[in-house]
Amino acid sequence: MTNRCIAFAALLCLTTFAAATEQSLRPGGIAIVEIGAAQDAAPSASLNGKKVLVLRRDEHWYAVVGIPLRTNPGELTILTGDEQKIINVGAHKYRxxxxxxxxxxxxxxxxxxxxxxxxxxxxxxxxxxxxxxxxxxxxxxxxxxxxxxxxxxxxxxxxxxxxxxxxxxxxxxxxxxxxxxxxxxxxxxxxxxxxxxxxxxxxxxxxxxxxxxxxxxxxxxxxxxxxxxxxxxxxxxxxxxxxxxxxxxxxxxxxxxxxxxxxxxx
Ligand SMILES: [Zn+2]
The missing domain is CATH 2.70.70.10 (Glucose Permease (Domain IIA))
Known part of the structure; x- marks a missing residue:
């Protein structure tokens, strides 16, 4: 597998898992972030000091994070253990x-x-x-x-x-x-x-x-x-x-x- 394929596969893992559930990086959307390997114990993760949902699917643990409606476009930081995961929230104009x-x-x-x-x-x-x-x-x-x-x-x-x-x-x-x-x-x-x-x-x-x-x-x-x-x-x-x-x-x-x-x- 080339590096490009690996990157592509990782991207797929990050953006969708259940058929009906895809991440949506906008205020009022969700982020799906890989936070560990499935064989490890359930990790915990948080956003702004609040625990976020974590689930196990296929080979990985994922954090499923609600992005508050009042979030300004830009970076949000998810904390998991000693690690930080950055998600980029896009702009969205609601009517x-x-x-x-x-x-x-x-x-x-x-x-x-x-x-x-x-x-x-x-x-x-x-x-x-x-x-x-x-x-x-x-x-x-x-x-x-x-x-x-x-x-x-x-x-x-x-x-x-x-x-x-x-x-x-x-x-x-x-x-x-x-x-x-x-x-x-x-x-x-x-x-x-x-x-x-x-x-x-x-x-x-x-x-x-x-x-x-x-x-x-x-x-x-x-x-x-x-x-x-x-x-x-x-x-x-x-x-x-x-x-x-x-x-x-x-x-x-x-x-x-x-x-x-x-x-x-x-
Ligand atoms: Zn209503």
Whole structure:
């Protein structure tokens, strides 16, 4: 094998492993970084002090790293043991999205509502940052409801023309009452009725890989429950800050929102 072939093979190892999962070096994407040989014990890796998902595939261990949406283009450093791995994050311009919300307090909450939002944020953040040790060999997901996927992940949002946080998930259009199923085996990390997200279920799939299902009409699971891929979590609704019934589907790695399309079959 020539050096060029070796380099090419290494590049392939770095960029793709499961058929459905490819790295995407943009804010809100993922990096897949080889961090060791399969015969060695599981290495650990971190980004910005947060543990990242590590999995074993074929001859290697890989870190699968969520790249925060607010990352500026340039280098990010993954730490693994005494080593540093540099990933180069490219620029990506997400589009703008302008939405009109009839319930004005959902755009400009009063103090009592802000207190509620602050309390809920702590519960949601804790669930999204769960890191549970479990052996994984892929990060694929199945679609939680059939329906048209929007490509609005990351879009810079304006509610009633006021700028707000970028869109942290994928919206899937479906009628109220359509069953929502778990995208992968996991444990229910939180359920609740939240000010912005409405009725919500958060599922912990292990090693910081977490999925979130929002705006449900009803939930069918409770915290601590084990679920298997395809098990019903609840039904599509229009609770929380919405313009109509749909599922907001969020996917998280190392506590950061990444584009759900990365993990789903096209
Ligand atoms: Zn959404």
């Amino acid at each position: 703008e999205q302008h939405l009109t919300i009839k319930n004005k307090s959902q755009v400009n909450p009063d103090q009592k509502q802000l207190d509620r939002i602050f309390g809920e944020r702590k519960i949601i953040d804790a669930a999204l940052n769960n890191f549970r040790s479990v052996l994984l060999d892929d990060v694929s997901l199945s679609a939680p409801v059939a329906g048209a996927h929007s490509s609005s992940f990351g879009s810079r949002r304006f509610f009633n023309e006021q700028p707000r946080s970028p869109h942290s998930g994928m919206d899937i259009a479906a009628n109220t009452g359509t069953p929502i199923t778990a995208a992968r085996n996991g444990i229910i990390a939180a359920t609740g009725n939240y000010f912005f997200n409405g009725n919500t279920v958060i599922v912990d799939h292990g090693q910081g890989f977490v999925t979130m299902y929002c705006h449900l009409s009803e939930t069918a699971v409770s915290e601590g429950q084990h679920v298997t891929s395809g098990e019903i979590l609840g039904a599509v609704g229009a609770t929380g800050r919405v313009t109509g019934p749909h599922l907001h589907f969020g996917t998280y790695l190392n506590g950061t929102a990444v584009d759900p399309a990365i993990f789903l079959d096209p």
